[in-house]
Amino acid sequence: MGIELAIRLYRRRFAQPLHTAHGPWVWREGLLLRLRDSLGQVGYGEVAPIPWFGSESMAEALAFCQAQGDEWRCGEIPAALPATQFGLESAQADLAGQIARQKPAIPTDSLANAAICGLLPAGETALSVAPQRLAQGHQTLKWKIGVASIADEIRWLDQLMVNLPMNTRLRLDANGGLNLAQAEQWLVACDRINTNSQLATVEHLEQPLPPDQLAAMTALGERYQTAIALDESVATVAQLEKCWQQGWRGVFVVKPAIAGSPQQLEAFCQRHRPRLVFSSAFETAIGRRAALAIAARCSPAPEPALGFGTQGWFADDWDTLTPAELWDRL
Numbered sequence: 001m002g003i004e005l006a007i008r009l010y011r012r013r014f015a016q017p018l019h020t021a022h023g024p025w026v027w028r029e030g031l032l033l034r035l036r037d038s039l040g041q042v043g044y045g046e047v048a049p050i051p052w053f054g055s056e057s058m059a060e061a062l063a064f065c066q067a068q069g070d071e072w073r074c075g076e077i078p079a080a081l082p083a084t085q086f087g088l089e090s091a092q093a094d095l096a097g098q099i100a101r102q103k104p105a106i107p108t109d110s111l112a113n114a115a116i117c118g119l120l121p122a123g124e125t126a127l128s129v130a131p132q133r134l135a136q137g138h139q140t141l142k143w144k145i146g147v148a149s150i151a152d153e154i155r156w157l158d159q160l161m162v163n164l165p166m167n168t169r170l171r172l173d174a175n176g177g178l179n180l181a182q183a184e185q186w187l188v189a190c191d192r193i194n195t196n197s198q199l200a201t202v203e204h205l206e207q208p209l210p211p212d213q214l215a216a217m218t219a220l221g222e223r224y225q226t227a228i229a230l231d232e233s234v235a236t237v238a239q240l241e242k243c244w245q246q247g248w249r250g251v252f253v254v255k256p257a258i259a260g261s262p263q264q265l266e267a268f269c270q271r272h273r274p275r276l277v278f279s280s281a282f283e284t285a286i287g288r289r290a291a292l293a294i295a296a297r298c299s300p301a302p303e304p305a306l307g308f309g310t311q312g313w314f315a316d317d318w319d320t321l322t323p324a325e326l327w328d329r330l
């Protein structure tokens with residue numbers, strides 16, 4: 001036997017449905033992988049698809065992993081399975097001890113949350129949750145928009161900004177749910193805030209339009225001061241490269257867990273040195289550890305806050321477990 005492959009499915013419920021322009025997200029499903037060599041050494045990986053972002057489905061990932069039988073022969077993983085590429089390549093890296101040796105992307109001291117973006121719930125609730133995130137030490141916050149009416153959300157934005165310390169940075173994420181007129185309304189509001197020296201900063205407007213409107217987003221980037229970030233448009237390494245080749249030089253939000261091969265992702269980052277923000281795919285501690293290892297190697301300095309403020313969003317205690325404990329829990 002070469003390298004033994006074991007698979008465990010998981011399904012975890014969000015403590016509150018995560019509301020985005022894609023709709024409510026209630027259950028997070030994924031696969032945990034364990035590779036074990038002839039010496040009994042193990043490596044863990046996670047396959048955490050987000051099909052509506054353009055990754056493969058859970059069924060496609062499971063079918064590929066099950067087709068390997070109980071042995072991983074380090075074969076070719078189709079590029080159409082980016083979450084599976086991440087999961088298996090991360091497990092191989094973990095088995096080789098590469099992840100444990102990686103310097104952490106997040107400080108391990110009390111200042112950790114200053115390096116992490118705190119996630120706010122969509123809607124007016126963000127106004128009451130923001131002070132809690134600030135009290136936890138977050139200095140960058142992220143708020144999902146394109147869920148309620150634009151009039152309400154821009155009014156809540158103004159109420160939010162007047163109560164944020166001036167050194168706070170706010171990310172707005174539309175998940176591709178705006179039309180061009182709405183995106184311009186948002187950018188006018190963001191520029192109005194960002195030219196007011198008495199207010200905190202809107203760091204970027206994330207994926208204002210659907211992925212097929214790159215030219216329109218590029219044009220918006222030339223007309224407004226507030227940065228625009230692509231997320232759904234650049235979900236995989238292939239899409240990152242394509243948008244770079246098509247001239248995008250704004251912010252690239254990278255979710256390593258669904259981007260594909262970590263080696264190819266790192267090659268893209270080293271080759272182009274793009275303006276990157278690393279973001280969670282709401283993976284478990286196993287995928288998070290591998291994703292943060294990539295962020296530690298690729299983040300530009302000074303690095304923008306890591307979009308990994310996703311712990312505590314689930315109705316379970318898994319985020320307190322080590323990879324081995326999590327594996328045994330399933």
Ligand SMILES: O=C(O)CCC(=O)C1=CC=C[C@@H](O)[C@@H]1C(=O)O
Binds near residue numbers: 020117173278282
């Ligand atoms: O980026 C972050 O700060 C947290 C992760 C996050 O916002 C997301 C993760 C996965 C899917 C989406 O709901 C959302 C996003 O669009 O960025």
Ligand SMILES: [Mg+2]
Binds near residue numbers: 231232253
């Ligand atoms: Mg996003």
